[in-house]
Amino acid sequence: MPLNNITSAELRQLTSIVKRKERVQEELRAIESKLSTYLSPESTTPSTRIPRRMRKASAAHPSKPLEVKAPKPKVKQADSKTGQRRGALKESILAALQKAGKVGLAIKELSTALGVKAQNLHVWFSSTGRKVKGVTKVSAGRWAYEGN
Secondary structure (H helix, E strand, O other), rough: OOOHHHHHHHHHHHHHHHHHHHHHHHHHHHHHHHHHHHHHOOOOOOOOOOHHHOOOOOOOOOOOOOOOOOOOOOOOOOOOOOOOOOOHHHHHHHHHHHHHHHOOOEHHHHHHHHHHOHHHHHHHHHHHHOOOOOEEEEOOOOOEEOOO
16 A cells, blocks of 8 residues: 555554554553463562572571582492392302201291291292202201202
């Protein structure tokens, strides 16, 4: 639309449209500002307070120097549930059976001597103990070790 051919009525209509557009844009800015205050965790208005992380330590609460502690070196890997390292049960079972000799030990005796549940020993003998050379079943519930 060429500007040379605009009538005064069209010009008034255009000015009213432009004024309405500016009012709507101003309302939109106000709405967006209200929304941003609800959505953002920090306020959009400038604060006169100093943020907490930047406050200076007062005389009543002096800041302590940061103490850095070196981690303790682990000597052996321990199982998180039992507190024993891998293979410790096998070593203790074989040592106890070796002391007992050819007579062997009953699961209950071994359980009380090692402080391990009898059920855990039954499982150990049925799985791991079966693979260890020298571990033999003497009688029902009684095991012996004829090793080195």
